[in-house]
Amino acid sequence: MGVAERREREREERRNRILDAAERVFFDTSPVEATMDDVAAAAELSKGTLYLYFKSKDDLYLAIAHRGLSLLVGRMQETVAQGAQRTGFELLEQISAHNRRFGREHPEHLKSMLAWMASGFRASPDSPGFAEYQALVSNLFRIVVGIIERGKTDGSIRPDVNALEAVMHLWGGTMGVWMLYFSRAEVSNRVPMLYDFERLVPSFQETFLRALKNTEGES
Amino acid sequence: MGVAERREREREERRNRILDAAERVFFDTSPVEATMDDVAAAAELSKGTLYLYFKSKDDLYLAIAHRGLSLLVGRMQETVAQGAQRTGFELLEQISAHNRRFGREHPEHLKSMLAWMASGFRASPDSPGFAEYQALVSNLFRIVVGIIERGKTDGSIRPDVNALEAVMHLWGGTMGVWMLYFSRAEVSNRVPMLYDFERLVPSFQETFLRALKNTEGES
Amino acid sequence: MGVAERREREREERRNRILDAAERVFFDTSPVEATMDDVAAAAELSKGTLYLYFKSKDDLYLAIAHRGLSLLVGRMQETVAQGAQRTGFELLEQISAHNRRFGREHPEHLKSMLAWMASGFRASPDSPGFAEYQALVSNLFRIVVGIIERGKTDGSIRPDVNALEAVMHLWGGTMGVWMLYFSRAEVSNRVPMLYDFERLVPSFQETFLRALKNTEGES
Amino acid sequence: MGVAERREREREERRNRILDAAERVFFDTSPVEATMDDVAAAAELSKGTLYLYFKSKDDLYLAIAHRGLSLLVGRMQETVAQGAQRTGFELLEQISAHNRRFGREHPEHLKSMLAWMASGFRASPDSPGFAEYQALVSNLFRIVVGIIERGKTDGSIRPDVNALEAVMHLWGGTMGVWMLYFSRAEVSNRVPMLYDFERLVPSFQETFLRALKNTEGES
DNA sequence: AATGAATGAGAGTTCATTCAT
DNA sequence: TATGAATGAACTCTCATTCAT
Numbered sequence: 001m002g003v004a005e006r007r008e009r010e011r012e013e014r015r016n017r018i019l020d021a022a023e024r025v026f027f028d029t030s031p032v033e034a035t036m037d038d039v040a041a042a043a044e045l046s047k048g049t050l051y052l053y054f055k056s057k058d059d060l061y062l063a064i065a066h067r068g069l070s071l072l073v074g075r076m077q078e079t080v081a082q083g084a085q086r087t088g089f090e091l092l093e094q095i096s097a098h099n100r101r102f103g104r105e106h107p108e109h110l111k112s113m114l115a116w117m118a119s120g121f122r123a124s125p126d127s128p129g130f131a132e133y134q135a136l137v138s139n140l141f142r143i144v145v146g147i148i149e150r151g152k153t154d155g156s157i158r159p160d161v162n163a164l165e166a167v168m169h170l171w172g173g174t175m176g177v178w179m180l181y182f183s184r185a186e187v188s189n190r191v192p193m194l195y196d197f198e199r200l201v202p203s204f205q206e207t208f209l210r211a212l213k214n215t216e217g218e219s
Numbered sequence: 220m221g222v223a224e225r226r227e228r229e230r231e232e233r234r235n236r237i238l239d240a241a242e243r244v245f246f247d248t249s250p251v252e253a254t255m256d257d258v259a260a261a262a263e264l265s266k267g268t269l270y271l272y273f274k275s276k277d278d279l280y281l282a283i284a285h286r287g288l289s290l291l292v293g294r295m296q297e298t299v300a301q302g303a304q305r306t307g308f309e310l311l312e313q314i315s316a317h318n319r320r321f322g323r324e325h326p327e328h329l330k331s332m333l334a335w336m337a338s339g340f341r342a343s344p345d346s347p348g349f350a351e352y353q354a355l356v357s358n359l360f361r362i363v364v365g366i367i368e369r370g371k372t373d374g375s376i377r378p379d380v381n382a383l384e385a386v387m388h389l390w391g392g393t394m395g396v397w398m399l400y401f402s403r404a405e406v407s408n409r410v411p412m413l414y415d416f417e418r419l420v421p422s423f424q425e426t427f428l429r430a431l432k433n434t435e436g437e438s
Numbered sequence: 439m440g441v442a443e444r445r446e447r448e449r450e451e452r453r454n455r456i457l458d459a460a461e462r463v464f465f466d467t468s469p470v471e472a473t474m475d476d477v478a479a480a481a482e483l484s485k486g487t488l489y490l491y492f493k494s495k496d497d498l499y500l501a502i503a504h505r506g507l508s509l510l511v512g513r514m515q516e517t518v519a520q521g522a523q524r525t526g527f528e529l530l531e532q533i534s535a536h537n538r539r540f541g542r543e544h545p546e547h548l549k550s551m552l553a554w555m556a557s558g559f560r561a562s563p564d565s566p567g568f569a570e571y572q573a574l575v576s577n578l579f580r581i582v583v584g585i586i587e588r589g590k591t592d593g594s595i596r597p598d599v600n601a602l603e604a605v606m607h608l609w610g611g612t613m614g615v616w617m618l619y620f621s622r623a624e625v626s627n628r629v630p631m632l633y634d635f636e637r638l639v640p641s642f643q644e645t646f647l648r649a650l651k652n653t654e655g656e657s
Numbered sequence: 658m659g660v661a662e663r664r665e666r667e668r669e670e671r672r673n674r675i676l677d678a679a680e681r682v683f684f685d686t687s688p689v690e691a692t693m694d695d696v697a698a699a700a701e702l703s704k705g706t707l708y709l710y711f712k713s714k715d716d717l718y719l720a721i722a723h724r725g726l727s728l729l730v731g732r733m734q735e736t737v738a739q740g741a742q743r744t745g746f747e748l749l750e751q752i753s754a755h756n757r758r759f760g761r762e763h764p765e766h767l768k769s770m771l772a773w774m775a776s777g778f779r780a781s782p783d784s785p786g787f788a789e790y791q792a793l794v795s796n797l798f799r800i801v802v803g804i805i806e807r808g809k810t811d812g813s814i815r816p817d818v819n820a821l822e823a824v825m826h827l828w829g830g831t832m833g834v835w836m837l838y839f840s841r842a843e844v845s846n847r848v849p850m851l852y853d854f855e856r857l858v859p860s861f862q863e864t865f866l867r868a869l870k871n872t873e874g875e876s
Numbered sequence: 877a878a879t880g881a882a883t884g885a886g887a888g889t890t891c892a893t894t895c896a897t
Numbered sequence: 898t899a900t901g902a903a904t905g906a907a908c909t910c911t912c913a914t915t916c917a918t
Contacts, residue, residue, distance in 0.1 A: 032251070035912060046879045057913065111339070117398045118337030120330065138409030145412070164412045168399050169423045176395020179336045180387050190357035193364070193383045204388045211430050255888060265904045276888065470689070474909065484883045489910065549777065555836045556775035558768070576847035583850070602850045606837050607861045614833020617774050618825050628795030631802070631821045642826045649868050692891060703900045714892065
């Protein structure tokens with residue numbers, strides 16, 4: 001009976017090795033330019049084997065994206081789980097910090113999310129991984145919506161805030177600002193001003209959180 | 220005489236006809252999937268002719284993007300030119316309205332800008348049209364920076380605002396929120412709440428502008 | 439075991455099948471006019487497969503040329519290897535006979551060498567096969583230089599002969615005369631004389647060898 | 658009546674301007690790589706105009722070749738016309754000198770002749786210029802044949818020489834040796850010997866002429 | 877399970893030539 | 898006569914995917 005499990009484990013390991021290799025290859029240039037041959041070479045596997053683990057190139061790409069986003073969502077979930085004592089607003093700050101850290105540590109993942117969002121998530125909606133990825137995104141949204149609702153309840157967030165709208169402003173806006181951050185080389189060349197781009201995302205979040213904060217009753 | 224002029228005019232007309240056709244084709248699916256054969260067929264021209272007017276597929280794409288963005292930037296310039304009497308903050312509101320209108324009237328152009336920003340503006344930096352497009356983008360930035368500076372001077376915008384940062388927050392953030400708007404079909408399916416997505420972009424802009432507004436001295 | 443070897447063998451066989459087909463196609467008209475589609479059709483293989491075995495059309499052409507010239511150089515090497523008892527002059531005669539036979543048996547290869555020499559050997563100097571082909575040519579030169587040196591030593595060739603110069607006269611001259619031979623249809627139409635073109639190359643070689651022969655000490 | 662002549666003269670001039678331009682362009686890289694666009698640009702004429710003067714690209718190329726070879730044949734004819742006092746052998750030496758000078762002064766023309774001969778003169782046999790070029794070649798042959806016959810008559814050339822064969826040896830051989838000369842960069846890299854390639858063609862001609870010379874009765 | 881050879885449908889681009897003006 | 902815009906057939910090469918072993 002242990003045999004089936006070992007098999008399963010080995011399969012998972014190999015799948016991850018492929019994902020590692022594909023991540024390297026895809027991020028080295030771009031998912032469009034990178035070929036399945038490149039991935040196979042990097043994984044030290046034959047091209048055919050790739051198709052044993054992933055239905056298509058799109059599917060492989062989706063799996064990478066999924067693994068990346070899982071990291072972020074996982075951390076967010078932990079934060080919420082361990083944050084029973086905190087106000088909604090504090091959690092929102094922590095969540096925002098996770099986003100910044102994710103962008104710093106995994107910029108390529110963030111970029112690929114961006115590319116995907118920008119394309120309207122429209123790639124390969126029939127790929128097996130598509131639903132999973134979407135589920136993850138909606139999870140993320142649900143978490144943040146929950147936090148905001150909690151903040152409204154505990155008084156740390158303004159009661160007139162529409163939670164879903166706020167999430168989309170915060171999430172979408174942050175992503176848009178990341179976009180400019182990743183283009184900072186181009187942008188800064190073109191603009192007649194000095195600016196420390198490292199401030200760009202944090203200051204956006206600050207501004208935005210400040211607008212959500214409930215200042216009633218503070219004095 | 221006149222011959223040269225007629226030629227020039229005809230050339231311009233044909234160039235525009237090609238752009239129209241290409242726009243249709245590129246936006247119908249995506250610039251990657253669309254082929255030059257498709258464009259030629261749509262323009263009722265031979266493929267070779269396309270290359271008489273545009274150096275490459277990239278160049279053609281760039282020209283489309285340029286024509287689209289020109290519209291927006293043109294309107295913004297007009298607004299500023301005619302707005303000598305207005306405060307910076309009022310102009311900012313008008314500019315934001317232009318952005319909304321552009322997204323409503325030319326969603327495909329906005330999407331393609333998004334796709335391009337998300338890819339880090341990295342497409343074909345040696346294409347003849349690339350510099351022009353970049354110039355247009357920096358023009359846009361410069362216009363908005365100018366408006367904010369004016370607002371700081373006339374007291375309608377908070378004096379502690381960093382103009383360039385604010386532009387990037389406003390522009391980048393709005394684009395990011397548009398991104399979610401364009402994915403509203405996917406997003407709304409996945410989220411356990413009703414929301415009127417038409418409010419998404421306007422409410423973002425309102426929130427953001429409110430945060431920039433100088434409320435000192437109002438009573 | 440054995441599997442790898444069989445694979446290797448099959449690969450070699452297929453490569454040769456492609457070369458055979460390409461030779462037919464290239465020689466049927468000309469390497470410029472022939473297309474990779476033609477070659478694929480002749481080899482009963484898909485076009486993509488061609489590129490599995492040869493990096494480019496140039497590379498394929500080079501491989502054909504290489505295989506052809508190998509034949510000639512191989513024979514020359516054998517002759518030298520087995521000719522320990524012979525004088526340099528005798529070897530030179532045998533080498534010349536090889537050249538004639540090669541021209542008779544593989545006129546198309548000779549023609550393609552000619553075309554290549556006439557173009558200054560300048561085709562695709564970065565193709566992987568280029569260096570190999572060049573090596574083969576220089577091998578050929580070295581062999582003949584060696585023979586002439588031997589002839590000078592053993593007294594069968596005049597001692598005042600510059601070996602390299604003689605090789606280039608003999609080789610270059612013969613090739614030039616072959617050129618006229620291959621144009622014999624055109625030439626004979628245009629010249630008011632009967633001539634048996636089959637004599638053209640042999641008589642050139644005779645004349646030339648006679649000029650190299652050491653007649654000292656003969657009585 | 659002068660009008661027609663002026664027209665004719667102007668036409669001829671323009672034709673020559675095109676030829677000049679085409680020669681520059683074709684020789685700058687190669688006739689295959691050069692395009693009719695390049696030629697038109699160099700001639701400061703429209704592409705359509707080119708086709709008013711030359712039926713096709715091949716025809717244009719042929720006209721260049723013809724003009725080049727005319728130069729050489731013209732000189733040879735002059736030499737013969739003015740050489741009534743000279744022996745056949747002396748004329749042969751002068752003719753050979755012409756060939757060397759032509760190679761020095763118009764190497765590109767010689768190369769293109771070479772390329773054409775090597776391809777078996779097979780380019781565009783239905784081009785209007787083809788017959789003319791062929792006529793020129795046979796003229797050249799006839800001249801040299803005549804010289805050799807004269808030499809046999811006046812005793813300066815060995816009586817057992819077959820005139821046509823000798824011409825083909827001399828002409829073909831020289832061309833073949835030129836071929837190596839023009840590849841001297843490649844050849845000298847590949848051969849383990851120093852050699853002054855400027856000697857290559859002259860020494861070939863010397864060797865060959867010596868073999869034709871009648872030494873009977875000298876002493 | 878793993879291989880890797882084979883596929884084949886295109887892709888973008890070029891250019892000699894034509895023809896309406 | 899001269900133009901130059903338009904053509905369209907061809908070209909080489911790529912690569913995600915399949916399948917016999």
